[in-house]
Amino acid sequence: MNKTFLDRMQTYLGDEYEAYIASLEKPLYKGIRNNTLKDSKDLLEQTFQLEPSKFNEDGYSTLEDISGNHPLHKMGCFYMQEPSAMSVVQIADIQKRDWVLDMCAAPGGKSTQIASKLQHTGCIVSNEYVGKRATILMSNLERMGVGECIITNASTKQLAAEFMGIFDKVIVDAPCSGEGMMKKHDIASQEWSEANVLACAKRQKDILEDAYLCVKEGGVLVYSTCTYAKEENEHVVDAFLEAHPDMELLAIEESFGREGYDTPRVKGAYVKRIFPMDGGEGHFIAKLRKKGTQETKKLHLYKSIPLPKEVKAFLMDQIGDIDFYCYQRNNHVYIKKSPFIDLANIHVLRQGIEVGEIIKGRLEPHQHFFMAATLQNKFQHKITVTEEQLSTFLQGNVLSIPCERGYVALMYKGYAVGFGKSDGKQIKNKYPKGLRIR
Numbered sequence: 001m002n003k004t005f006l007d008r009m010q011t012y013l014g015d016e017y018e019a020y021i022a023s024l025e026k027p028l029y030k031g032i033r034n035n036t037l038k039d040s041k042d043l044l045e046q047t048f049q050l051e052p053s054k055f056n057e058d059g060y061s062t063l064e065d066i067s068g069n070h071p072l073h074k075m076g077c078f079y080m081q082e083p084s085a086m087s088v089v090q091i092a093d094i095q096k097r098d099w100v101l102d103m104c105a106a107p108g109g110k111s112t113q114i115a116s117k118l119q120h121t122g123c124i125v126s127n128e129y130v131g132k133r134a135t136i137l138m139s140n141l142e143r144m145g146v147g148e149c150i151i152t153n154a155s156t157k158q159l160a161a162e163f164m165g166i167f168d169k170v171i172v173d174a175p176c177s178g179e180g181m182m183k184k185h186d187i188a189s190q191e192w193s194e195a196n197v198l199a200c201a202k203r204q205k206d207i208l209e210d211a212y213l214c215v216k217e218g219g220v221l222v223y224s225t226c227t228y229a230k231e232e233n234e235h236v237v238d239a240f241l242e243a244h245p246d247m248e249l250l251a252i253e254e255s256f257g258r259e260g261y262d263t264p265r266v267k268g269a270y271v272k273r274i275f276p277m278d279g280g281e282g283h284f285i286a287k288l289r290k291k292g293t294q295e296t297k298k299l300h301l302y303k304s305i306p307l308p309k310e311v312k313a314f315l316m317d318q319i320g321d322i323d324f325y326c327y328q329r330n331n332h333v334y335i336k337k338s339p340f341i342d343l344a345n346i347h348v349l350r351q352g353i354e355v356g357e358i359i360k361g362r363l364e365p366h367q368h369f370f371m372a373a374t375l376q377n378k379f380q381h382k383i384t385v386t387e388e389q390l391s392t393f394l395q396g397n398v399l400s401i402p403c404e405r406g407y408v409a410l411m412y413k414g415y416a417v418g419f420g421k422s423d424g425k426q427i428k429n430k431y432p433k434g435l436r437i438r
């Protein structure tokens, strides 16, 4: 195993070093988090062997190998998340109506958790810098039924220019050297290097500079990593506090985990560290508040367009509700209960619920519409399938079920999993190809 890495861990952990080494032989801690937007707590507890998580009130630890192909996962009833990773949003203490920026968001663990807390109020901007990962982020937010969300694929510099002084809460779950996620094999195979730790620390400091600008006066910045290196944790926060005396380090009032290490500007007792001996793979979290003033950029709203006639007819037929703000980009139509924000200068992947695409005067509905948590109780054309029919559907096959003609939501145990188009005798499968079980 990498000797330098292990020597550093020994210095950090002292008497507990042997316990850490023993943890490297054990499998990763596993957890799931209930999606409160879909209210599936009881169903999850009946279905899986779960222990309530100490890191988050909606989370559970489990020893089960739960598959991403499990129907409840496909329906967005839960998110699979390493237990200590659930602590970050818990510490951020998201309140309804908060405006929240999740700066480094893919694959979406924190964003879906933030959305769970906001309950369709306030605003969440969920950003991922790496394009391919941003697509995964969008897919996870869609599966979890999040609609009142802006998903961007931008650099942190672009975000700072667009959203100066806007947010109540900014979460920086920073790209890091990932020591908390390394098992014996990774440490042995030299994936770790001091040079990488320092390169990560430099990038983290740069990201925090941009994050700082996005926090409004009195707003909160939460910085987290899944690594143990002090250079990426306390030292990054120390340098940030030195550069920004108007930021105050807040004590974290949670009983899980343990305190961090003292530096000239960081009180170790104020930040949180989680080691495997504390029941999670490894996390560092610091919470800071902006005491000083902050210039605020004025956001402009899009003037809502009238619903295109195809969309209006579709919404009336499917949910009996046309009271939405509407936005159209190319032929794709999006709806929202709050106004759309004009973000012309950054790459927005999605804002609001994607209803579908208008093709030759017809609306081709989108999976997002049928997954959106706010619409689940409104579907007027739905069919409840058996476990066997669900399996057939998830594999992309036609369902031989007679029902009324037209688009129909496919429901299982009360939750939509997707949709199909019925000709009266059978339902043509509209489950997206990329999600199908092969």
Ligand SMILES: C[S@@+](CC[C@H](N)C(=O)[O-])C[C@H]1O[C@@H](n2cnc3c(N)ncnc32)[C@H](O)[C@@H]1O
Binding pocket: 085, 103, 104, 105, 106, 107, 108, 109, 110, 111, 128, 129, 130, 133, 155, 156, 173, 174, 175, 176, 203, 207
């Ligand atoms: C620790 S992961 C985020 C995990 C996520 N918050 C979650 O809970 O699912 C860090 C993310 O930062 C992204 N990233 C990489 N380089 C970046 C940069 N220069 N600026 C911002 N984000 C970056 C990575 O692609 C990665 O998705």
